[in-house]
Amino acid sequence: MSSVTRTSISKRRTLGYIGLSALGACIGLLFLLPLWWTFVNSLRAGGDTFRFLDPLQWETFFTLTPSLDNYAALLSSDLGLATWNSIFVSTVTVIIGLAICSMAAFALAAIPFKGSGVVFIVVVVSFLIPFDAIAIPLADLFRDWNLQNTYTGLILPGLGNGMAIFLLRTFFLAIPQDLVEAGRLDGLGWWGIFRRIYLPLSVPSLIGAGLTLFLFQWQSYVWPLLNGTDAQHILGPIALSNLQGQFNVDYGVMFAGSIVLTVIPLAIIIGFQRYFIQSVTTTGLK
Amino acid sequence: MSPSQLRDRPPTAEGQAPTGRPARRRRPPSTIVVAFAFLAPALISLVVLRIAPAAVALSESLFRESFLRGGTVFVGLENYADLFGNADFNNALLVTLVFSAIVNPLQIGVSFLLAVLYTRRAAGSKIWRSLVVLPIAVPPAVSAVVWSVIYRPDGLGNSFLALLGLPEQPFLSSPQQSLASIMVLLSWIGVGYWMLFLIAGINDVPTELYEAASIDGASAWRKLWSVTFPLVRRPLAFVLVADTVSNFLIFAPVQILTKGGPSGSTNLLMYDIYTRAYTLGDLNKAQAEVIILVLLTLVVVAVQFRLLRSSDNA
Numbered sequence: 001m002s003s004v005t006r007t008s009i010s011k012r013r014t015l016g017y018i019g020l021s022a023l024g025a026c027i028g029l030l031f032l033l034p035l036w037w038t039f040v041n042s043l044r045a046g047g048d049t050f051r052f053l054d055p056l057q058w059e060t061f062f063t064l065t066p067s068l069d070n071y072a073a074l075l076s077s078d079l080g081l082a083t084w085n086s087i088f089v090s091t092v093t094v095i096i097g098l099a100i101c102s103m104a105a106f107a108l109a110a111i112p113f114k115g116s117g118v119v120f121i122v123v124v125v126s127f128l129i130p131f132d133a134i135a136i137p138l139a140d141l142f143r144d145w146n147l148q149n150t151y152t153g154l155i156l157p158g159l160g161n162g163m164a165i166f167l168l169r170t171f172f173l174a175i176p177q178d179l180v181e182a183g184r185l186d187g188l189g190w191w192g193i194f195r196r197i198y199l200p201l202s203v204p205s206l207i208g209a210g211l212t213l214f215l216f217q218w219q220s221y222v223w224p225l226l227n228g229t230d231a232q233h234i235l236g237p238i239a240l241s242n243l244q245g246q247f248n249v250d251y252g253v254m255f256a257g258s259i260v261l262t263v264i265p266l267a268i269i270i271g272f273q274r275y276f277i278q279s280v281t282t283t284g285l286k
Numbered sequence: 287m288s289p290s291q292l293r294d295r296p297p298t299a300e301g302q303a304p305t306g307r308p309a310r311r312r313r314p315p316s317t318i319v320v321a322f323a324f325l326a327p328a329l330i331s332l333v334v335l336r337i338a339p340a341a342v343a344l345s346e347s348l349f350r351e352s353f354l355r356g357g358t359v360f361v362g363l364e365n366y367a368d369l370f371g372n373a374d375f376n377n378a379l380l381v382t383l384v385f386s387a388i389v390n391p392l393q394i395g396v397s398f399l400l401a402v403l404y405t406r407r408a409a410g411s412k413i414w415r416s417l418v419v420l421p422i423a424v425p426p427a428v429s430a431v432v433w434s435v436i437y438r439p440d441g442l443g444n445s446f447l448a449l450l451g452l453p454e455q456p457f458l459s460s461p462q463q464s465l466a467s468i469m470v471l472l473s474w475i476g477v478g479y480w481m482l483f484l485i486a487g488i489n490d491v492p493t494e495l496y497e498a499a500s501i502d503g504a505s506a507w508r509k510l511w512s513v514t515f516p517l518v519r520r521p522l523a524f525v526l527v528a529d530t531v532s533n534f535l536i537f538a539p540v541q542i543l544t545k546g547g548p549s550g551s552t553n554l555l556m557y558d559i560y561t562r563a564y565t566l567g568d569l570n571k572a573q574a575e576v577i578i579l580v581l582l583t584l585v586v587v588a589v590q591f592r593l594l595r596s597s598d599n600a
Contacts, residue, residue: 021409028414038432053445104328113321126336132535133579138339160331190320219425221538237427241542244431258428266423280482
């Protein structure tokens with residue numbers, strides 16, 4: 001290769017590098033923009049939301065006088081209570097859901113029994129029926145069972161999660177059978193094997209499944225709208241959308257609520273980033 | 287392996303099969319009992335909370351409330367026939383199909399291109415990538431609320447258009463733009479999520495393949511089309527199916543922003559079911575519509591899997 005073509009290639013490479021970096025940066029910032037604008041507006045009075053929009057200026061996206069008044073107002077509003085409800089419902093879902101799903105995954109992966117194929121099909125079928133689609137008939141059943149406007153009613157549908165079972169089963173299948181044999185020799189029963197061998201080895205996939213359960217509950221909208229809208233049991237997203245529908249909206253408080261409802265799952269995803277990506281790739285690549 | 291299972295084995299399999307266990311030890315429960323004890327909570331919740339409501343919807347969709355006799359009467363498939371003769375339902379079905387036909391290729395195409403962009407060597411690639419992923423934490427309802435302000439006539443959307451010298455747009459209040467506006471806010475939270483799967487797939491492509499293609503003098507586009515694309519087909523297939531299903535179930539933005547309007551232009555099936563059940567109070571027809579939606583989802587998933595399988599064999 002002559003030196004002339006080599007310099008032209010390396011020049012093209014540098015240009016390409018700069019071009020790709022600039023393009024990547026622009027797209028990234030564009031995606032950040034709506035959230036950033038929401039954040040900045042949550043730091044100023046509701047009346048100022050539309051003040052800096054015509055024309056666009058640096059103050060549209062920055063404020064020199066940030067205040068936490070909107071967040072303070074949030075604490076005493078219905079949205080504050082609704083956010084606590086969301087946290088409570090999601091936490092309980094993760095704890096009980098993980099127990100239920102990991103036990104099922106263990107039975108499917110480790111215990112050889114007749115009919116495990118059939119059970120697995122039931123799991124897959126229930127997973128193929130989209131929950132939101134059957135939310136209306138389920139809400140009808142829950143009305144008959146007096147579960148409407150109760151925490152139990154909000155939590156129950158989030159517990160058995162086909163995706164989480166599938167995820168955990170995939171991981172459990174990779175645990176070597178030798179360990180089970182060794183556990184048996186030490187006198188462990190099935191419960192002991194599950195509790196002492198499988199669970200401790202599966203912390204990463206348990207975190208991944210926990211995230212799946214958490215996000216299902218945190219992001220749900222149809223179900224809490226159908227099953228829990230009284231003042232005591234209302235969840236964050238419903239309370240926020242009620243606020244938006246009001247005639248006289250305080251945009252500052254609304255944006256503060258939006259930020260809180262976003263930052264909580266965001267912090268959890270970032271904190272468990274590694275496991276989140278891992279669970280994403282496991283489900284995607286099967 | 288449990289002792290009870292070993293007992294089933296012919297004793298010749300091993301020299302000393304444990305048939306002669308000390309009789310005083312309590313016989314452990316058979317594996318099938320243990321297995322179902324582990325499975326029971328999950329199975330009960332899946333059967334009662336997923337499969338039973340679908341069955342209820344199916345059976346109720348075959349009945350109709352009777353004012354003459356009180357209670358309900360069996361009407362066979364009449365509810366379905368009525369739905370397909372109903373202009374609002376047909377419009378909702380059409381809107382849903384048009385919406386799916388546009389939003390799915392759009393989201394997957396954009397996430398694929400972004401995945402390619404962010405796996406190239408470039409300054410700050412990881413940082414910019416995480417900014418694209420950031421909105422996946424935003425719940426759909428929150429996204430709808432935030433964009434309701436962006437789409438206001440005096441909102442951020444029109445300020446941007448003004449910056450580019452473009453005229454003010456009505457966005458959500460125009461029948462021509464409302465569905466597209468909803469697609470934009472959904473893609474904002476969706477694209478980064480699907481991109482994660484595709485990035486994982488692209489990172490699995492061995493770099494030697496690219497080097498080999500470079501030596502053969504392949505252009506960047508050619509490499510993208512002939513090397514990357516075929517090798518990420520598996521994650522792409524998953525994304526295609528999962529994205530299609532999730533887009534059939536869009537509800538929050540419609541309910542929060544447009545209520546299906548203006549003039550039915552955003553009346554997606556999920557919202558049509560909701561209004562039919564609660565605003566119109568026709569629960570039996572709403573159940574029939576639930577069944578249609580579930581079947582539609584299952585058919586699309588099955589067709590896509592079939593197509594992908596046959597292209598795998600080719």
